Amino acid sequence: MSLQVSELKVHYRTLKGDVRALDGMSFGLGDGEILGLVGESGCGKSTLGKSLIRMDGRMRRVGGTVVLDGRELPIDDDRAMNEFRFREVSLIPQYAMSALNPTRKIRRMVTELLRSRGAALDLAELERRMAQVGLPAEVLDRYPIELSGGMKQRMVMVISTLLDPSLLIADEVTSALDVSTQKAVARALLGFRESGYVKSMIFVTHDLALTHHIADTIMVMYAGRLAEKAPADVIVKAPRHPYTKLLLDALPEVGVRYADRRLEGIAGSPPSLLNPPAGCRFRDRCPIAGEECAEDPPVAELAPDHHVACWKA
Amino acid sequence: MRRYFGRKLLIYGLTFFVAVTVNWMIPRFMPGDPVASMVARANVTKPEAVEAMRAYYTNLFGLDQPLWQQYLNFWGALLRGDFGVSIWLFPTPVSDVITTAVPYTLALIVPSVLLSWVVGNRFGAYAARRKLLDNTVLPVGYVLTAMPYMWLAVLLAWAFGVILGWFPVAGGYSFSMRPNWSWTFLLDLLHHWTLPFLSLFLVALGGWAIGMRNMIIYELESDYSNYLSALGAPSRLIRRYAFRNAVLPQITGLALQLGVLVAGALVTEIVFAYPGLGSLILKAIQNKDFFLLQGTFLFIVLGVLIANFIIDIVYVVVDPRTRAGMAGAQA
Numbered sequence: 001m002s003l004q005v006s007e008l009k010v011h012y013r014t015l016k017g018d019v020r021a022l023d024g025m026s027f028g029l030g031d032g033e034i035l036g037l038v039g040e041s042g043c044g045k046s047t048l049g050k051s052l053i054r055m056d057g058r059m060r061r062v063g064g065t066v067v068l069d070g071r072e073l074p075i076d077d078d079r080a081m082n083e084f085r086f087r088e089v090s091l092i093p094q095y096a097m098s099a100l101n102p103t104r105k106i107r108r109m110v111t112e113l114l115r116s117r118g119a120a121l122d123l124a125e126l127e128r129r130m131a132q133v134g135l136p137a138e139v140l141d142r143y144p145i146e147l148s149g150g151m152k153q154r155m156v157m158v159i160s161t162l163l164d165p166s167l168l169i170a171d172e173v174t175s176a177l178d179v180s181t182q183k184a185v186a187r188a189l190l191g192f193r194e195s196g197y198v199k200s201m202i203f204v205t206h207d208l209a210l211t212h213h214i215a216d217t218i219m220v221m222y223a224g225r226l227a228e229k230a231p232a233d234v235i236v237k238a239p240r241h242p243y244t245k246l247l248l249d250a251l252p253e254v255g256v257r258y259a260d261r262r263l264e265g266i267a268g269s270p271p272s273l274l275n276p277p278a279g280c281r282f283r284d285r286c287p288i289a290g291e292e293c294a295e296d297p298p299v300a301e302l303a304p305d306h307h308v309a310c311w312k313a
Numbered sequence: 314m315r316r317y318f319g320r321k322l323l324i325y326g327l328t329f330f331v332a333v334t335v336n337w338m339i340p341r342f343m344p345g346d347p348v349a350s351m352v353a354r355a356n357v358t359k360p361e362a363v364e365a366m367r368a369y370y371t372n373l374f375g376l377d378q379p380l381w382q383q384y385l386n387f388w389g390a391l392l393r394g395d396f397g398v399s400i401w402l403f404p405t406p407v408s409d410v411i412t413t414a415v416p417y418t419l420a421l422i423v424p425s426v427l428l429s430w431v432v433g434n435r436f437g438a439y440a441a442r443r444k445l446l447d448n449t450v451l452p453v454g455y456v457l458t459a460m461p462y463m464w465l466a467v468l469l470a471w472a473f474g475v476i477l478g479w480f481p482v483a484g485g486y487s488f489s490m491r492p493n494w495s496w497t498f499l500l501d502l503l504h505h506w507t508l509p510f511l512s513l514f515l516v517a518l519g520g521w522a523i524g525m526r527n528m529i530i531y532e533l534e535s536d537y538s539n540y541l542s543a544l545g546a547p548s549r550l551i552r553r554y555a556f557r558n559a560v561l562p563q564i565t566g567l568a569l570q571l572g573v574l575v576a577g578a579l580v581t582e583i584v585f586a587y588p589g590l591g592s593l594i595l596k597a598i599q600n601k602d603f604f605l606l607q608g609t610f611l612f613i614v615l616g617v618l619i620a621n622f623i624i625d626i627v628y629v630v631v632d633p634r635t636r637a638g639m640a641g642a643q644a
Contacts, residue, residue: 053543054539054542054543082545082547083545084545085543085544085545086544086545087545090544091540091543091544093536093539093540093543095536095539095540098535098536098537099537099539099540100537100540101537101541101554101558102537102558102633102634103554103557103558103631103632103633103634104554105633112550113541113544113550116546116547116550117544117545117546143633143634145633145634156540159544160544
């Protein structure tokens with residue numbers, strides 16, 4: 001197990017009270033595993049991604065631990081966390097297009113960043129990695145404004161993994177890209193794992209179809225909690241949680257015309273996490289909810305590596 | 314690059330042309346007759362003498378010609394570097410009068426503008442994200458920047474000149490002295506220079522500090538700063554980047570503010586009776602001295618245009634994005 005998250009609770013402080021964005025998440029991530037983290041907006045997937053590398057000022061850890069390669073991460077101590085960032089945990093941010101300083105040439109920015117972390121720039125290695133994602137070496141002598149969006153994205157991917165982190169968090173990296181670039185990014189990420197630049201990866205997205213292609217395991221989150229976690233094929237072909245099933249039903253299939261049947265969404269919306277209702281949080285939207293759902297469903301391992309939090313599963 | 318500067322130069326050329334024209338028009342269409350006042354100053358009573366003097370002066374200043382001819386003559390003289398003869402200090406040439414005043418004005422404006430810009434930026438960047446400073450010193454900055462130049466000048470003159478008596482309140486040097494290159498005279502110059510400089514410096518300082526503070530906070534919230542923090546870069550590096558990028562709008566601000574700053578300096582000179590261009594303008598207006606007024610204005614316009622052009626060049630050097638724009642990438 002390279003990453004072990006136990007009972008992690010992270011709340012946002014607001015004027016109205018605490019928003020329980022992560023309310024007791026537990027999961028593990030093996031060496032070399034790519035975990036696809038899926039869920040709708042506000043389910044806590046980005047909060048989870050941020051908690052593992054850099055909490056923002058409003059976030060507060062209420063409980064739980066994160067252990068990476070046998071060492072506990074001081075996730076709520078910004079200073080102590082610096083030691084782990086970039087070397088152990090790294091991030092490809094959602095905003096990769098604007099993540100580079102506009103007034104520095106890329107070579108200089110990378111050099112300064114590495115030097116500030118006490119690492120020397122291995123130019124040959126950097127150029128090799130850039131070539132691997134299809135970036136020519138000249139890119140180093142350009143300003144970010146002179147690159148296309150896709151090039152910036154790939155440059156950020158290379159920079160983020162330069163110190164061979166153990167865990168890479170890819171936060172919605174494909175959401176702003178067209179389909180063919182998405183494929184290139186996905187392939188590059190797989191290549192990074194194969195070359196050993198990163199050990200394991202959390203791929204945060206709301207694109208279930210794309211996740212299926214690159215992730216080994218998919219974890220579905222709902223309202224700050226784990227709903228279902230299983231190997232990618234199992235999630236797509238034999239989901240057990242009603243939310244996962246509805247999520248898959250809401251996806252269009254290529255080549256199928258929806259003339260006689262409207263594509264179904266999931267009626268209703270997730271509960272407010274300011275004061276979440278007791279019991280199963282999907283209860284109100286769940287077609288098969290029953291009496292027992294008034295109580296919190298525990299996460300149960302129904303089959304090896306198949307975890308589901310549902311009484312009816 | 315050449316096209317960019319060509320376009321800029323064309324705009325500056327046009328601005329200069331319009332400024333010179335307006336400059337020529339204003340005194341000529343102002344009420345009052347300068348020749349009459351010169352004749353009156355001569356205290357002659359004989360009507361023939363008055364008539365002769367009027368004819369002589371009118372001819373001397375070229376005021377007997379039709380307006381369009383005067384306008385063309387004006388341009389011709391200007392290109393030869395001839396600003397005419399001062400009426401107030403007749404018969405000193407205007408260029409000589411201006412040359413004696415310019416060093417004083419430059420010695421006030423250049424250090425106060427540059428120093429307030431540099432110090433204000435540093436200080437604003439430092440105050441951003443430091444709660445205590447942000448809550449105590451920046452409000453003072455707001456008060457300073459909201460103050461009209463002459464008001465602060467009057468306050469300083471009153472407090473340090475009249476009440477405390479530390480600094481003289483008028484003149485560029487003591488009346489008992491003649492300009493020369495001795496240490497005592499230089500010290501005396503510095504002594505007289507301090508208060509006008511301080512009033513210009515303080516007013517501008519507050520504005521730059523506030524602008525910089527806001528820009529730095531914006532930059533520290535930007536995506537590249539967040540990315541660097543997520544990769545554990547020390548805040549020293551992030552703040553350095555933020556400062557570098559936040560300075561860019563401040564440079565534009567300097568270009569925009571330049572005219573205002575110069576105007577402020579002129580008014581301040583008048584408050585302290587400092588022998589620079591500002592006092593010269595006042596004297597020229599009081600004495601209906603067209604040529605001096607024109608010459609001074611022209612000099613100021615030229616100075617502001619040149620300073621703006623320098624800032625344009627600096628901007629191209631410091632911001633790679635303007636360079637990309639010049640290549641036509643964002644046409």
